[in-house]
Amino acid sequence: MTWQTVVGLEIHAQMSTETKMFCACVRETGAEANHNICPVCTGWPGALPVLNAEAVRRAIRAAISLGCQIQPESRFDRKNYFYPDLPKGYQISQFYRPYALGGEIHFPREDGTDAVLPLVRIHMEEDAGKSIHADDQTSRIDLNRCSSPLLEIVTEPLPMSGVEAANCVRSTREILRWIGVSDADMEKGNLRADVNVSVRPTGSDPLGTRTELKNLNSFVSIQRSVEVESARQIQVLEAGGVIRQETRLWHQEDEVTEEMRGKEDSPDYRYFPDPDLPVVIIELTDIERERSSLPETPASRRVRLVEQLQIAPREAESILARREFGDFFDAMMAAGLSAASASNWFRGEVLRHLNELELNLDDYPLTAESIAAVVKSVEEDRISVAKGREILQQSIADGRSPTEILAGTSEQVSDESTLMAWVQGVLESHPDVVDKIRAGDARLMGFLTGQVMQASKGAANPRKVQQILQRLIQQS
């Protein structure tokens, strides 16, 4: 008998708003412990929450991008439980009436084909604080993260492998980053996933009993926990045992799952509508405003690059790799370059610089406008391609702007009669080379070009020199 693994995900993403979900405290990671807190987010009796409108706008953008149906009316509920990092004794979440239903995540299967993971819902909620268990047997609480705005994206269960489960989270991360809703950085903890795993005999319809692995914070742990947990379940079932619905702990170092507690059911949380917060009303105009502020999607950008701008698909992919790449490419075009030269110089120079310097585009010292100015000088034959590249490199090295370096660069000589004099001088002193070229040794053209460049002390336009050489050698 063979088994099929089924996975359902609950993906938590912290939204990158300035302030927290229900108070004006600054939302930032890495601040001094208990620095960004106030009576509201630390649960003082009588302190009242006020919903952060920017968080709702971001939540709407996420729901649009994931294809959800945004609900005209939604509500916040209290999820009651005790934990030291949750001073209120409840988490504000959306249980009965989430703001977004349905939707889907597109992800690649291991064989490279595209697949769709349907979503159940997305809801808004607040994060809890952090417990820090120190070596000296004490535990400390940092409430900075308390009440940071979260999106919880809940998927339907779908047959998939561990690698594919990680792919689903990766695709979600790409979208959330692309639209600027979340930094979605697993290392910093602002993207986490709960993984629900069950197995069933291949070909059987009803789902097996699932276990839940909470708070996975890397792609490796998502992949491996699915693989290890489904293998464990299969072993139990084949030995005649039963799977208990429970929450299990994932140990990344030993790659094992461990029983943690029986699964809480929703009645355990005594969810009820939060009386401190009014109904959230999202109007069509709100949705349209967010839709119009969304960046071009990767899919529509691909169509524009390939079909409209005639960029080869493989070249387009490197521009599409990150949203800021495409934005920079667009800025180069806006500065007057053709799609073809913007693509060539972006891929050939900008990406190479970023690679060599190990920089993000955000920290790249050159602007699209100054690069365009250099490229235009090349295209107008005032400087050579090599000189253009050199100016960009030099600007990165010494911090002067490319336009400043350009202004101090002597233009190359393209004047026909001046070039002709240099070329003729070289031809006369190398009659043997000319004979060999005429006899078919085309490689020697490079030698002659080099001689002319030398004669001109590097000032001649190499492209024009080649043209003249070719003309003269063929003529006689």
Ligand code: ADP
């Ligand atoms: P909770 O974990 O709060 O009880 P739900 O009952 O809505 O929430 O389910 C949580 C997740 O469990 C969803 O992502 C869902 O797809 C997944 N899930 C439910 N049943 C199964 C199953 N049999 N196998 C794998 N995943 C499942």
Ligand code: MG
């Ligand atoms: Mg759950």
Ligand code: ZN
């Ligand atoms: Zn606060």
